Amino acid sequence: MPTIRDIARQSGYSVSTVSRVLNHQKYVSKPAQQAVEKVIKALDYVPNSLARDLSFGQNKNIGVVLPHNDHPYFNQLLNGIMDAAFTSGYHIVLLPSEYNQTVELDYLEQLKRKNFSALIFTSHGLPLSVLAQYAQYGQIVCCEDTGDYHLSAVYSNREPAYLAAFKHLATLKVRQIAILLSRNLEQSPTSSAIMAAYQQVFHHKPAEKLVIGGMTSFNDGYQAAKTLHARQSDIDCFFTNGDDIATGVRQYYLDQGLTSPLLFGQENQLSSFLLQFPTIDHHFFTVGQKAFEVALSTEHQKFSFESELIVPK
Structure with a gap:
């Protein structure tokens, strides 16, 4: 060359x-x-456009750390980021991680070497304390509440909607609730928020045997319903981490000729609209748009958007 x-x-x-x-x-x-x-x-x-940009103190690459894209959470965030970036002149670089801390650390080192002007973490395996150590080298935006860490954050405030959801189920006299989560409690602030809201409303922890993690797809919901129905046949409701996952639960019961329990979804997808079951809209598209806007800033910023409980009439 x-x-x-x-x-x-x-x-x-x-x-x-x-x-x-x-x-x-x-x-x-x-x-x-x-x-x-x-x-x-x-x-x-x-x-070499990268070398030329660096010589002028510029870099037009924004890295988006994406554990996977199997769940609508990540798809909606990414769509919002791409929408905001379209006319900006910046390039979006997708950085798959699968929550691997070594891989994420390499992305942070690339930020330090100025390969990226900013990183957006849609989720992460590394502790926030480690991410914060690299904020001096470029803007780091997390799509969650970063608390007291000196990290920019754009996220959905989900706790009030989770409380409203479980209070709604309590008014329906629902007691046996299966909970399908994306990640385990020690790994995910979202999972912890769901469990805390449940306990606040029902004054006890959910039955451990009715809680399953690792849910990302329709098929995961189907298999979870199969597993949980074998454990306990009188489940009143499935509180899931996605509308399509709830639809998978429903399909299992239909295939077995059984009446489906109540379904509760998240992400406000087409499936909950068509099947008319409750869901929670976390406005992730808007979160993604704002995350990109913050990524272009050199200032430490935090923004939150209120999640919305949607109950069909």
Whole structure:
């Protein structure tokens, strides 16, 4: 691959002159410009845009750390980020992590090396304390409440909606509630918030045998319903972490010729609208849009959006 020094050698002009031609700067004579451009064309030279941007103190890459895209939470966040970035001139770089701390640490090191101007963590496996250590090297935006850590945050305030959801179920005299979560309690603030809201309303913890983590898809909901129905046949309600997961639960009961328990979803997807079961809209598209906006800022900022309980009439 030809370099700027190859162009200088073949054109007979200095590296600084070649650089001025490449960056369309002034103070280059017409003969010099024509000679350099002729060699550039002959060598099919393509400038290193990253190196050029860094030389001007700029970087147009925003990294989005994405554990996976199997759950609508991540899809909606990403859609919001992409929507906000479309006309910005910035490039969105997807950084898969699968919650691997070593992989996430490498992304932080790349931020330190200025490969990214900012990182948006849709979720993470590393502790917030580690993320905070890298905030000095560039903007880091977390899609959760970062508490006292010096990290920017854009997130949904979910706790009031979870409380409202369980209070709604309490008015329906629902008692045996199966809870389907995306991650385990020690890993996920969201899972912890759901369990805390349940306990506040019902004054006891949910039955451990009726709680399953690792739910991301329709098929996960189907398999969870199969497992939990075998454990306990009198489940009144499935409180799930996604509308499509709730739909998977429903399909299992239909396939067995059984009456489906009450269903409660999240993410306000088409499935809850068509099947008319309650859901919670966390406004993740809007969160994603705002997260990108904050990523462009050099200031430490925090924004929250209220989740919304939706109960069909």
